[in-house]
Amino acid sequence: INxxxxxxxxxxxxxxxxxxxxxxxxxxxxLTEEEALLNxxxxxxxxxxxxxxxxxxxxxLKTQLFVDNLGSIMAFAVVGTLVSTWVVSASMYWAxxxxxxxxxxxxxxxxxxxxxxxxxx
Numbered sequence: 261i262n263x264x265x266x267x268x269x270x271x272x273x274x275x276x277x278x279x280x281x282x283x284x285x286x287x288x289x290x291l292t293e294e295e296a297l298l299n300x301x302x303x304x305x306x307x308x309x310x311x312x313x314x315x316x317x318x319x320x321l322k323t324q325l326f327v328d329n330l331g332s333i334m335a336f337a338v339v340g341t342l343v344s345t346w347v348v349s350a351s352m353y354w355a356x357x358x359x360x361x362x363x364x365x366x367x368x369x370x371x372x373x374x375x376x377x378x379x380x381x
Contacts, residue, residue: 270320272313341381349377 286294326333352373356363363369 270317272316275313344381345374345377347377348380349373352376 283298286298349370350373352361352363353370355361356369356373357365363372
């Protein structure tokens with residue numbers, strides 16, 4: 261890929277695009293045997309396919325560019341996590357008090373909502 265016209269497309273991105281195109285072709289052409297072969301299995305994806313994708317993305321990372329932007333990356337990570345935690349926990353608490361979700365209203369409900377928001381973030 262890097263030797264031809266697509267110099268800025270990572271190999272993992274090309275692999276995902278190729279998989280998407282082949283999957284759609286199998287579905288459109290109604291190839292039932294191939295579609296059964298291509299069924300998504302979470303264990304296979306998370307233990308076999310995902311680690312090389314993450315490894316390649318980390319390996320192709322330009323170290324100096326990453327180090328130069330480390331302050332911004334950390335700021336966005338921390339602030340984004342805090343905002344996400346607050347939004348999820350406040351939404352859960354509001355939904356519980358409104359009766360939209362079946363949580364029992366107890367004195368510890370707000371703490372449980374904050375813990376859930378932290379886990380989801």
